[in-house]
Amino acid sequence: MADAGMLRFHVPEPEVRPGGTPDFSNVPIPKAGSAPRPEIDVDPRTIRDMAFSIIRVLNRDGEAVGPWAGLLSDEELLEGLRHMMTLRSFDARMQMAQRQGKTSFYMQHLGEEAVSCAFRKALAAGDMNFPTYRQAGLLIADGYSMVTMMNQIYSNEADPLKGRQLPIMYSSKEHGFFSISGNLATQYIQAVGWAMASAISNDSKIAAAWIGDGSTAESDFHSALVFASTYKAPVILNVVNNQWAISTFQGIARGGSGTFAARGLGFGIPALRVDGNDYLAVHAVAKWAAERARANLGPTLIEYVTYRAGAHSSSDDPSAYRPKAESDAWPLGDPVIRLKNHLIQKGVWSNERHAQAEAEILETVIAAQKEAESHGTLHAGGKPSTRDMFEGLYAEMPPHLRRQRQQAGV
Ligand SMILES: Cc1ncc(C[n+]2csc(CCOP(=O)(O)OP(=O)(O)O)c2C)c(N)n1
Ligand SMILES: [Mg+2]
Numbered sequence: 001m002a003d004a005g006m007l008r009f010h011v012p013e014p015e016v017r018p019g020g021t022p023d024f025s026n027v028p029i030p031k032a033g034s035a036p037r038p039e040i041d042v043d044p045r046t047i048r049d050m051a052f053s054i055i056r057v058l059n060r061d062g063e064a065v066g067p068w069a070g071l072l073s074d075e076e077l078l079e080g081l082r083h084m085m086t087l088r089s090f091d092a093r094m095q096m097a098q099r100q101g102k103t104s105f106y107m108q109h110l111g112e113e114a115v116s117c118a119f120r121k122a123l124a125a126g127d128m129n130f131p132t133y134r135q136a137g138l139l140i141a142d143g144y145s146m147v148t149m150m151n152q153i154y155s156n157e158a159d160p161l162k163g164r165q166l167p168i169m170y171s172s173k174e175h176g177f178f179s180i181s182g183n184l185a186t187q188y189i190q191a192v193g194w195a196m197a198s199a200i201s202n203d204s205k206i207a208a209a210w211i212g213d214g215s216t217a218e219s220d221f222h223s224a225l226v227f228a229s230t231y232k233a234p235v236i237l238n239v240v241n242n243q244w245a246i247s248t249f250q251g252i253a254r255g256g257s258g259t260f261a262a263r264g265l266g267f268g269i270p271a272l273r274v275d276g277n278d279y280l281a282v283h284a285v286a287k288w289a290a291e292r293a294r295a296n297l298g299p300t301l302i303e304y305v306t307y308r309a310g311a312h313s314s315s316d317d318p319s320a321y322r323p324k325a326e327s328d329a330w331p332l333g334d335p336v337i338r339l340k341n342h343l344i345q346k347g348v349w350s351n352e353r354h355a356q357a358e359a360e361i362l363e364t365v366i367a368a369q370k371e372a373e374s375h376g377t378l379h380a381g382g383k384p385s386t387r388d389m390f391e392g393l394y395a396e397m398p399p400h401l402r403r404q405r406q407q408a409g410v
Pocket of ligand 1: 134182183184185211212213214215216218240242244245246308312
């Protein structure tokens with residue numbers, strides 16, 4: 001009774017700290033195939049519980065089960081596997097290049113490859129993603145040149161962005177990949193605005209917004225949901241819940257709502273939670289949301305439940321804030337291994353072919369790296385010209401910049 005009336009400040013705590021035993025017993029994992037597949041014009045109020053469950057297709061035996069299965073052919077699945085393996089190989093090489101001083105910075109996708117690789121295959125040409133830094137799979141799965149990506153990472157003479165962007169902040173209008181902004185959550189308002197413009201001009205293109213669990217705490221996320229809800233914008237609202245925002249666990253940004261998907265409910269937006277390490281489930285759910293958007297049924301919010309197995313970036317050391325073996329304990333497994341096992345189970349893949357594909361992919365990535373490095377790296381070889389710094393922004397250059405350009409002699 002001594003402290004009756006005394007207020008206590010509440011700070012959510014992660015289950016475990018470094019040195020402790022990883023514990024995901026608080027993450028309930030529904031059986032694969034158990035989630036229903038509603039019609040796309042479902043009344044959002046009747047599927048509220050889907051914001052608290054997890055849609056899964058691949059079961060523990062590698063079989064694809066339930067109403068969300070069966071959308072992709074064997075060829076498409078084999079291609080998807082190759083995309084994820086390529087992204088993983090690309091990441092490993094570029095992470096190494098950062099350690100060798102060839103670039104100042106890199107960010108990996110380890111463990112999250114299914115999210116962006118499978119999502120891309122649910123969109124059509126001309127649709128526009130507003131990605132964060134952890135969706136390079138959108139480019140890989142759309143056939144964007146790895147050499148061009150590496151040129152950007154190296155800020156070399158062939159960098160299409162001419163050294164003006166942080167490494168990994170790609171941009172490609174042709175591949176539906178809006179220029180990445182380091183200011184997180186801005187992607188949400190931009191995507192919703194772009195989608196509204198598409199509807200206003202009676203176009204057929206839809207937008208996809210991307211955000212991480214931590215960044216949903218930004219007000220841009222909430223403002224975007226208001227506009228998307230009110231104007232039924234043709235947009236897919238993606239939340240990648242990889243459990244961590246640098247060193248902050250997801251419980252901080254999630255607050256008391258139980259899940260990130262539940263954020264959609266207050267706005268009357270259908271909200272689905274999906275196994276983010278299940279290529280088939282990600283693709284099926286994204287396809288459902290894309291069909292809704294294209295049929296003028298408005299936005300869908302999707303929470304991808306996944307785990308950031310790597311460090312946040314090349315500047316981060318996760319051993320300072322989470323147990324080392326935590327990623328091994330993650331109950332949804334590894335997206336590459338799960339799709340590989342599914343294809344082996346179907347009889348269209350084998351361990352030998354997988355090992356061979358791994359070697360071939362590595363060779364392709366190394367060849368791309370050699371070509372990119374012939375155009376320069378951070379401290380060696382060709383660089384964008386100083387003149388580039390002054391160009392590409394103003395239709396008519398202001399006098400003070402013209403003077404500076406003259407002073408620089410370019
Ligand atoms: C508006 C804004 N605030 C803070 C940062 C610094 N920052 C960069 S990444 C990051 C963590 C983001 O975590 P999350 O949204 O979960 O994405 P993840 O890195 O896990 O993919 C922060 C805080 C930023 N870039 N932009
Ligand atoms: Mg995160």
